[in-house]
Amino acid sequence: MKKAGVFDFLRLIYTGECTSRTELGQKMEVAPSKLCDIVAEALSRGLLVECGLAQSKRGRRRVLLGINPELAQLVGIEIGRWHTRIACTDFVGNTLDYQELASETSKGKDRLLQVAHQAIKRLLLRYPRVAAIGISHSGVIDRRAGKVLFWPTVDGWEDTPLKEIFEAEHKVPLFLEDSVRAAAKVEQRLGHGKGARNFVFVYVGMGIGSAVFIDGCLYEGHDGLAGELGHLTVKDNGKLCSCGNRGCLELYSSAAAIIGQVREEIEHGVASSLSREVRENPGHLSLEKIAAAAQSHDRLAERVLNEAGGYLGTALAGVVNLLNPERIILSGHAPRAAQEFFLGSLLYNLRHRSIAQSTPGLDVVVSQFGDEAAALGAVLIAGEEVLKARCREMGENNV
Secondary structure (H helix, E strand, C coil), rough: CCCCHHHHHHHHCCCCCCCCCCCCCCCCCCEEEHHHHHHHHHHHCEEEEEEEEECCCCCCCCCEEECCCCCCCEEEEEEECEEEEEECCCCCEEEEEEEEEEEHHCCCCHHHHHHHHHHHHHHHHHHCCCEEEEECCCEEEECCCCCCEEEECCCCCCCCCHHHHHHHHHHCCCCEEHHHHHHHHHHHCCCCCCCCCCEEEEEEECCCEEEEEECEEECCCCCCCCCCCCHHHHCCCEECCCCCCECHHHHHHHHHHHHHHHHHHHCCCCCCCCHHHHHCCCCCCCCHHHHHHHHHCCCHHHHHHHHHHHHHHHHHHHHHHHCCEEEEEEEEEHHHHHHHHHHHHHHHHHHHCCCHHHCCEEEEEEECCCCCCCHHHHEEEEEEEEHHHHHHHHCCCCC
């Protein structure tokens, strides 16, 4: 018989894998009498609620179980280069409040943290039952230590103890995670990753990152730094990256790279329908405008998007050859805004550079979630930790 604790059972419900006593018993291989005792106690303590009956064509309909949404409230934050997004939810992720603030990283770390602190204090006054805060950060982090190790292209964040800073300010437990992994958690629970055991989540925004799931579990690597796809070399002797390497994928396929390449070529005289935009408002050039220009057959926009997608496809071919995933989920501004041009060359290089036998069953899909994903992922991470603590209070006796 497989041994497990109370949290192992409730986590299956929290992550959406099981919704009835029968499913729990089958998954965990536990005696029905013991399972009934665990469920009864979790119900009495308010951790679980019965939430309806499963549909059935014949026989007795199963009672569905769910985590109690009123168990606590949670706050999730994404700190990104351009925006800081803050969500407050009930315990199962239903949004109570959501706001998007300018990060203004050029004004320094202290300014960004001050704005975040003020927003959180307003939320805590309005929602006094917040039990934990989850923060997702787009820099390189040490999740276990609760630190930002460094933030590529953003100065002043080296060895920043975010967990210590926020817990001291708000007196609420804080859990730190990488932004891409946080967004991938949402995808695993609610999106294209649901039910998939081996998949790779790839975020292509102002930077590039990934999250790898093996047999349903997030792979973190020896030091928790797995998934830095953006710093895979795709061009020998290429541009110098902020990480110290040359030719990193992020310098050729990210939204920042695409915008920078179009702007640079126009400034060097390449003809484009975007030339006036670059001359008059160079800081307002966006990926969406470049994608729209490509739709109107602007040759520069088409070429830059195709090249960016091709570089990413080459990098992902190496990932496919190494890991043989069943699915690759693309997220971020580039796949959403420029699917036709970006994905065409990506898929071409991916399929032509991968082992032939590894691609027929491979799905490549674009995420259905938008900019809110990393903040909501931080909520899920915080919620899981709170649930674990409540189970310890309940008594984690092995079964």
